[in-house]
Amino acid sequence: MKKHLIFTVIGLVTVIVILVAVKALQIGAMIDQGKKFVPPPETVTAAAVRADSWEAALTAVGTLNAVQGVTLAADLAGKVVEIAFEAGTPVKKGDILLRQDTSSEEAQLPGAKAQVDLTRTNLERMSQLLAKNLISQSERDSALAAAEQAQAQADTIRATIEKKTIRAPFSGHLGIRQVNLGQMLREGDPIVTLQSLDPIYVDFTLPQQQLSLARLGLTVQVSTDALPGETLKGRITAINPLVDAETRQIRVQATVANRGNKLRPGMFVNVAVGLPARQKVLAIPATAVLYAPYGDSVFIIEDGADKKGKVLRQQFVRLGEKLGDLVAVTNGVKEGETVVSTGVFKLRNGQSVVIDNTLAPDFQKAPTPENN
Numbered sequence: 001m002k003k004h005l006i007f008t009v010i011g012l013v014t015v016i017v018i019l020v021a022v023k024a025l026q027i028g029a030m031i032d033q034g035k036k037f038v039p040p041p042e043t044v045t046a047a048a049v050r051a052d053s054w055e056a057a058l059t060a061v062g063t064l065n066a067v068q069g070v071t072l073a074a075d076l077a078g079k080v081v082e083i084a085f086e087a088g089t090p091v092k093k094g095d096i097l098l099r100q101d102t103s104s105e106e107a108q109l110p111g112a113k114a115q116v117d118l119t120r121t122n123l124e125r126m127s128q129l130l131a132k133n134l135i136s137q138s139e140r141d142s143a144l145a146a147a148e149q150a151q152a153q154a155d156t157i158r159a160t161i162e163k164k165t166i167r168a169p170f171s172g173h174l175g176i177r178q179v180n181l182g183q184m185l186r187e188g189d190p191i192v193t194l195q196s197l198d199p200i201y202v203d204f205t206l207p208q209q210q211l212s213l214a215r216l217g218l219t220v221q222v223s224t225d226a227l228p229g230e231t232l233k234g235r236i237t238a239i240n241p242l243v244d245a246e247t248r249q250i251r252v253q254a255t256v257a258n259r260g261n262k263l264r265p266g267m268f269v270n271v272a273v274g275l276p277a278r279q280k281v282l283a284i285p286a287t288a289v290l291y292a293p294y295g296d297s298v299f300i301i302e303d304g305a306d307k308k309g310k311v312l313r314q315q316f317v318r319l320g321e322k323l324g325d326l327v328a329v330t331n332g333v334k335e336g337e338t339v340v341s342t343g344v345f346k347l348r349n350g351q352s353v354v355i356d357n358t359l360a361p362d363f364q365k366a367p368t369p370e371n372n
Contacts, residue, residue, distance in 0.1 A: 041309060041352040045360040046301055047341040049333045052283045054323055054365075058213060058273040060252075062204030062222070066265040067255070068170050068196040072097065074185040075163040085192065087177045091168045098179065098191055100164035105157050112154035119147035172196040173261065195265055198258040202234065204271045205249035213275060214239060220254040224269040232256050232263070236273065281320060281328035282335055285363045289319065289327060290344045298333065299340040299347050301355065312340065314349040325363040 078100030085097045126143040129135045175193030179185065202222055206214055216239065222232045234256030243250045254271070256263070263269075290297045296319055299312040317332030333339065340347060341360060347353075 041354045042347065043356050044301075044343065044347070044353045045341045045357050046338050046355045047285050047288060047360070047363065049329070049335055049337045049339060050283050051335045052281055052326075052365075054279055054281050054283075054321070054328065057275060057321070058206060058210055059321070060204040060206060060271045060273075062202045062254075062269050062271040064263050064265050064267045064269060065201040065203055066172075066195040066197065067199060067201055068172065069194070069265060070169065071193045072166060072169075072191045074100070074166070074187060074189045074191060076100070076160065077184070077186050078102075078164050080179055080181055080183045080185060083177070083179065083181055085174055085177070087174060087192070090171070090173050091194070092171045093168055095168045096165060097168055097174075098166040100166075100185065102161045102164050105160045105164075109154065109157045109161070112150070112157050115150040116147070116154050119143070119150040123147045166191060168194060170194070170196060197261045197264070199234070199255050200258040200263050200265070202254040202256055202269060202271060203251065204254075205244075205247070205251050206273075208243050208248045208250060211243075211250055214250075214252055214273065218276075219274040220256065221272045221274065222254075222256050222263075222269045223272075224263070224267060226267060227262055230262075232258070282330075282333060283323075283326040283328055284333065284339055285325055285341045285361075286322060286327040287325075287361075288339045288341045288344060289317070290314075298329075299344055299349075300333070301338045301340065301353060304352065310353050310355065312347055312349060312351045312353055324365040324367050325361075326365055 080098060081101050082099040083097075084099070085091060085095075091097070123140075123143045123146075126135060126140040130137065130140045172194045173196075175195070177192050178190045179192075185191075202220065214236065216236055218236045220234045220236060222234060223230070234254045236252060237255045238253040240251040240253075252273075254273075284298065288298050290299070295316045297314050297316045300315050301310050302313050303309075304311045315332050318330045320328035320330045322328075338355075340353070341363070
């Protein structure tokens with residue numbers, strides 16, 4: 001019985017040892033196979049780093065402001081008796097927009113005029129009597145003061161009537177009406193906005209490092225998403241002499257023709273200031289850049305160690321301006337090198353690749369994509 005038990009135990013141990021040995025051999029074979037496994041190369045599109053000459057430009061985001069813009073308000077308190085404008089319409093300088101009640105002043109004006117006539121007649125009489133030495137100089141001076149006081153009173157009434165007649169101070173476009181007929185206006189109550197739209201100002205800022213490049217008269221190109229595909233041109237007309245101490249930015253103002261009033265004050269626009277000199281750059285497709293918080297990089301395609309295939313080398317770069325589908329590289333690549341042009345987010349350093357530009361996009365400086 002004991003011998004039978006011993007043989008059974010020995011048999012089980014032998015089976016277990018054999019199973020362990022077989023499994024160890026299988027795992028070892030899998031490890032060796034994994035070490036020898038080479039992933040297939042990734043198919044990529046490629047583009048060469050090209051030297052190019054770009055028109056130098058300073059870019060910024062600007063805000064449109066009217067050359068002349070104001071919210072018309074009541075100078076004096078009074079009731080609105082006439083509204084002589086339509087909201088949103090153009091007006092010319094001097095056009096009457098609104099009248100307030102001036103019945104009280106108009107009732108006082110004839111009496112003031114009569115007083116002016118009376119005092120002037122009295123002044124003439126006193127002047128004649130003074131010439132004959134029949135009165136003293138002080139009596140004539142009193143008559144002169146009375147005449148001037150009466151004239152001032154009449155002028156005050158006329159000025160009050162004029163102030164209660166609101167006119168357009170310059171030509172432009174009216175905004176939305178903010179008063180109603182019969183409304184009692186207080187001094188300073190808004191009536192309507194008036195904006196001069198053609199030409200229009202573009203206010204933008206540039207960093208102090210670019211101050212030496214900005215000059216009066218330089219051409220400015222303005223674009224906005226409100227006018228897709230359209231670019232308006234203007235010129236720099238003012239440069240603020242003061243640099244903002246907090247942002248180290250300098251304010252620049254350009255004047256742009258606004259025919260058709262397509263641009264409106266308050267809109268934001270993209271501004272490009274053209275510089276007279278052209279700059280030489282190394283250009284690559286913008287889609288070739290792997291953007292990351294720790295730094296932008298590209299994948300350069302090089303020959304493998306055995307010279308039989310292509311591998312990737314990740315290279316950090318410093319970028320410059322963008323132009324259409326391209327971006328300038330100021331540091332990190334050399335002319336003639338080949339970079340992966342699309343799909344860089346799925347690649348890694350040292351990966352083997354195969355170049356296939358069959359479906360590669362056509363990268364242009366002034367792309368005009370089709371509306372498919």
